[in-house]
Amino acid sequence: MKWAKWITVAMLPLLTACGARDSKWDQPIDTPTGEQVAFGLTHAVVILDEPLDRAVVMQVTKSLDVRQSSYSIGKNVARAAVSADEQQLYVLAKGVQPRRRPQDERPSLTVIEGDVSPRSVARYELSDPLGGLSVDPLGDWVVVYDAGGVVVNPNELILVNVSEPKRKPINKTIRSFGGRPTRFTYTTPLTVPSGEARRFLIVETERDVTLIDLSDPEGPEVTVPLPQQSASKPGRPAQVVFTDGDPDDPSDAKIAIRLDSDSDLVMVELGEPFDSGRAFKASVNVSDAGGVPSALDFVQTDGGLRLAALIPTASQAVLIDPRTGVRESIALPGSYTHLARVTDDVVERPDDGDVALLWGGSKQSGIAYWSLGTTTGKPYRSVERYDVGIDVGAVKSVPGASFGHRKILQSTAATEFFVLDLNARTSFPMLTEAAGFDLTVAPDGRRAWALLPQGQQFARVDLDTLHPVSVHVERPVDAIFDIERLDGGRAAVALHEQGALGATVLDAVNPDGAVTRFHAGILLGGL
Amino acid sequence: MLPRYLLALSALLACMGVAEDAVASGPRAGELPTPSPTEPATDSSSTRPLLFGGDEVVHTQVALGRRYDFVTHDGYDPYSNDNVLGQFTVQAKHVLLAGGPWSLAVTAGWDFGGSDSTVRGQATELSMYRLSAGGEARYHLLPWAFAFGRVAPGLLSVSTTLNSGSAGVELQDQAYGFSLDSTLGLQVALFGRRGASERGVRLWGVVEGGYSLASKQEVRLSPVDDAGPERVAEQRLPDVAVGGATLQASLALTF
Numbered sequence: 001m002k003w004a005k006w007i008t009v010a011m012l013p014l015l016t017a018c019g020a021r022d023s024k025w026d027q028p029i030d031t032p033t034g035e036q037v038a039f040g041l042t043h044a045v046v047i048l049d050e051p052l053d054r055a056v057v058m059q060v061t062k063s064l065d066v067r068q069s070s071y072s073i074g075k076n077v078a079r080a081a082v083s084a085d086e087q088q089l090y091v092l093a094k095g096v097q098p099r100r101r102p103q104d105e106r107p108s109l110t111v112i113e114g115d116v117s118p119r120s121v122a123r124y125e126l127s128d129p130l131g132g133l134s135v136d137p138l139g140d141w142v143v144v145y146d147a148g149g150v151v152v153n154p155n156e157l158i159l160v161n162v163s164e165p166k167r168k169p170i171n172k173t174i175r176s177f178g179g180r181p182t183r184f185t186y187t188t189p190l191t192v193p194s195g196e197a198r199r200f201l202i203v204e205t206e207r208d209v210t211l212i213d214l215s216d217p218e219g220p221e222v223t224v225p226l227p228q229q230s231a232s233k234p235g236r237p238a239q240v241v242f243t244d245g246d247p248d249d250p251s252d253a254k255i256a257i258r259l260d261s262d263s264d265l266v267m268v269e270l271g272e273p274f275d276s277g278r279a280f281k282a283s284v285n286v287s288d289a290g291g292v293p294s295a296l297d298f299v300q301t302d303g304g305l306r307l308a309a310l311i312p313t314a315s316q317a318v319l320i321d322p323r324t325g326v327r328e329s330i331a332l333p334g335s336y337t338h339l340a341r342v343t344d345d346v347v348e349r350p351d352d353g354d355v356a357l358l359w360g361g362s363k364q365s366g367i368a369y370w371s372l373g374t375t376t377g378k379p380y381r382s383v384e385r386y387d388v389g390i391d392v393g394a395v396k397s398v399p400g401a402s403f404g405h406r407k408i409l410q411s412t413a414a415t416e417f418f419v420l421d422l423n424a425r426t427s428f429p430m431l432t433e434a435a436g437f438d439l440t441v442a443p444d445g446r447r448a449w450a451l452l453p454q455g456q457q458f459a460r461v462d463l464d465t466l467h468p469v470s471v472h473v474e475r476p477v478d479a480i481f482d483i484e485r486l487d488g489g490r491a492a493v494a495l496h497e498q499g500a501l502g503a504t505v506l507d508a509v510n511p512d513g514a515v516t517r518f519h520a521g522i523l524l525g526g527l
Numbered sequence: 528m529l530p531r532y533l534l535a536l537s538a539l540l541a542c543m544g545v546a547e548d549a550v551a552s553g554p555r556a557g558e559l560p561t562p563s564p565t566e567p568a569t570d571s572s573s574t575r576p577l578l579f580g581g582d583e584v585v586h587t588q589v590a591l592g593r594r595y596d597f598v599t600h601d602g603y604d605p606y607s608n609d610n611v612l613g614q615f616t617v618q619a620k621h622v623l624l625a626g627g628p629w630s631l632a633v634t635a636g637w638d639f640g641g642s643d644s645t646v647r648g649q650a651t652e653l654s655m656y657r658l659s660a661g662g663e664a665r666y667h668l669l670p671w672a673f674a675f676g677r678v679a680p681g682l683l684s685v686s687t688t689l690n691s692g693s694a695g696v697e698l699q700d701q702a703y704g705f706s707l708d709s710t711l712g713l714q715v716a717l718f719g720r721r722g723a724s725e726r727g728v729r730l731w732g733v734v735e736g737g738y739s740l741a742s743k744q745e746v747r748l749s750p751v752d753d754a755g756p757e758r759v760a761e762q763r764l765p766d767v768a769v770g771g772a773t774l775q776a777s778l779a780l781t782f
Contacts, residue, residue, distance in 0.1 A: 020609060021604035025645075026647070027647055028648055474757065475693065475695070498695075499693035500646075502691075502693025502694060504756070516758060517758050517760050518694065518755075518760065520693045520755075521694075523647065524646060524649070525763065
C-alpha cells in the first residue's frame with residue numbers, strides 16, 4: 001500500500017493549512033473614553049494598545065516619517081504615568097485576574113524609555129494587583145498602591161526603586177489608624193542629625209501622615225497622628241510641604257501639614273533623637289493659622305525661614321516662624337487661594353527672601369506678586385496685584401532656563417489665556433475662539449500648544465516672540481505632543497483617535513499646515 | 528515543509544517511472560514517436576488497454592475550475608480569517624509529444640481570486656492574478672483517465688486594500704511577483720468515453736493538488752488618486768506571499 005502512504009504525505013499539508021489567523025488581527029482598537037492612552041516622552045509618543053498588551057512607541061524622522069516599535073506591557077493595564085523628566089513611561093498592569101493557572105501572567109510594572117533608541121528598561125513582577133501609581137519627581141522611586149480584591153489591605157504599598165532596575169520591589173504595609181493612602185510626596189534629600197541626608201516618602205491618608213525613610217524603606221516608618229477636628233471627625237491632611245531648613249543645621253528639616261477645613265497647621269521637625277541608634281526624632285507641633293488656609297509653603301523672608309499660608313476668607317496671608325510658632329499676618333489685596341514660589345524664575349530677586357505668585361481660582365480674578373524680602377525700589381514684603389481679567393485656574397510653568405520667567409495663566413471659563421512675564425511683570429493675552437482649550441508647554445520650554453480637543457485647528461505660541469501660528473489639519477485632533485525628532489529637530493504629533501489611530505506630524509518650530517505628513521493606522525504598525 | 532512536497536512529487540513520479548518500466552512496450556527510452564493523429568485508432572481495450580504506444584491523439588484542452596490555495600504565510604492573515612485563498616482558474620493545454628502511456632503537454636493558466644477580512648475593525652481585501660505557463664507530463668491509466676504532474680512557473684499580481692478609518696479613505700497597493708505551481712492530478716473523462724486516440728470533443732473532470740510557491744511581496748498602502756488627507760504616508764502591513772498547498776477541481780473540454 002505504498003500509494004496510500006504517499007497520499008497521506010500529500011494530504012498532510014492540506015490538513016495542517018486550514019488554521020485560523022492570529023487573534024491579534026481581530027482585536028478592537030480600544031481607546032477607553034476619558035482614559036489617557038497616549039503619553040509624550042522626550043523623543044517619542046507612546047500609545048498604550050491595551051487589547052494587544054503592548055505600548056507602541058512612535059518616533060519622528062527629519063522627513064516627518066514615523067518609526068515605530070512596540071513593547072509588551074502586560075495584561076489589564078491599571079495605570080500609566082510619565083516620569084518627571086519625560087524620559088520614561090511607567091505602566092502598571094494587573095495581569096490575569098483571577099489567576100487560575102500557574103502560567104497566568106502576574107501583576108507587573110513595566111518601564112519604557114523613550115530615548116533615541118527606545119527600549120523596555122525593566123519589568124518588575126509584583127505580588128499583588130494594585131491599581132494606583134505614584135511617581136517620584138526626582139525619578140528614583142515609583143510607588144504602587146490601591147489594592148483591590150475580596151480582602152483588601154489598602155495600606156499595602158509596593159516601593160519600586162526604578163533607578164536600580166535589578167533591585168526587587170519592596171512590599172510594605174504602613175501602620176494605619178483607619179485611613180488609606182490618598183497622596184504621596186517625595187522630599188528632596190533632608191539633612192538629619194545622624195547619618196547622611198536622606199529622602200522621605202510622605203504618605204497622606206484620610207487621618208494621618210506617614211514618613212518612610214527612603215534610605216531604609218524596609219525599616220520602621222513614622223506615623224504622625226493629626227489633631228481631631230471634633231470628637232468624631234479626625235483631621236484630614238490637605239497638603240504637605242517640606243524644607244531642609246538651614247543647610248548647616250542638620251536638625252532643622254521640617255515638614256508642614258495643612259489640614260482640610262481646619263485652621264491648625266501641623267509641623268514635624270526631624271530633630272535630635274533620644275536613641276542613639278536612630279537618625280532622627282520626629283517632633284510634632286501644632287500652630288493655629290488664624291483661619292482655614294488654602295495653600296501652604298515654606299518661604300525665605302528677610303526675617304528667616306517662615307511657613308506661609310494663605311487665608312482667603314480673611315484676604316490675608318500668615319507667616320509662621322517654625323522655630324517659635326510666632327505668627328505674622330499680612331493683608332492681601334484679594335482672596336488668593338494658591339501660592340507658588342517663583343524666586344528662581346525671576347531676574348530681580350529680593351536680597352534675602354523669596355518671590356511668590358498668588359492666584360485665586362474662581363474666588364479672585366487676576367494674580368499678585370508677593371515679595372518676601374527686601375527689594376530695591378519695592379515696598380517691604382510688598383504684594384502687587386495684577387488684574388489680567390480672568391479667574392486664573394492654573395499656572396503652567398515653562399521648563400528650562402530660557403523662558404522659565406514666563407508662566408501661562410489658564411482659565412477654563414474664559415476664551416483667553418495669558419503669557420505672564422515675571423521679569424517685566426507684564427502679561428500678554430492670547431485670545432482663542434472658544435473656551436476649553438488644552439494648553440501644553442513643549443518640554444524644551446520654547447513653545448506652547450493650544451488645542452481645542454476634537455477640533456481641526458490648534459495653535460503654537462512661540463514663548464520668545466509670543467507669535468502664535470494657527471495650524472489647520474484635516475482630521476479632528478485629540479491630543480498634541482511636542483517631541484524631539486531623531487535628527488535633533490522638533491516635531492509636533494497631532495493624534496486622531498479615529499480608526500486605527502492616525503497622526504498628523506509637522507515641524508514644531510515652524511509649523512505649517514501645508515508641510516505635514518499624515519500617518520494612518522498607527523495601531524496597525526508592528527503587527 | 529516544501530522539500531517534503533517535492534520529495535513526495537518526485538517519489539510519485541519515480542513510482543510512475545517504475546510502472547512505465549513494467550508496462551512500456553512503445554518506443555525506447557529517449558524515443559518519443561511523433562504523434563500521428565491521422566492514424567486509425569486501435570482498440571486498446573482488447574490488447575493492452577492502458578497503453579497507447581504511438582497512438583496518442585494530440586489534443587487541445589481548455590478547463591475552467593475552482594482553485595483553493597492554503598496560504599500559511601503570516602502576511603496573508605490581515606486579508607482572511609482562515610488560510611484559504613479561493614480562485615477561479617482557466618487553463619489551456621496542448622499535447623506536444625506522446626509515446627506509449629506517456630504524453631507531454633504545454634500548459635497556460637490564468638488564476639484570479641481573492642479574499643477579504645478586517646484588521647482590527649478596518650476592512651481589508653486581497654485580490655490576486657496569476658498568469659502561468661509550464662509543462663505537464665501525463666500517464667494514461669485508462670482510455671478515459673490519466674494521471675498527470677504539472678510544473679508551471681508564473682507571474683503574480685497581488686493587490687491589497689485597507690479601508691482606513693483614520694484616513695477616511697481606502698489605501699491600496701499592488702505588487703508583482705513570481706510563482707511556481709507543482710501539482711499532481713487525475714483527469715477522468717465524464718462525457719464521450721471513447722478511446723483516447725479518437726478525435727472529438729470530450730468533457731473531463733480534473734482534480735489536482737500540490738504546492739504553489741510564491742515570492743514574498745512588500746505591502747505599502749497609499750491612497751488612490753490623492754484621496755484623503757494630503758501627504759498620507761505609506762501604511763505598512765506585513766509582507767505577503769500567497770503560496771501554499773493547493774487543491775483545484777475543474778471541468779475540461781478536449782478537442
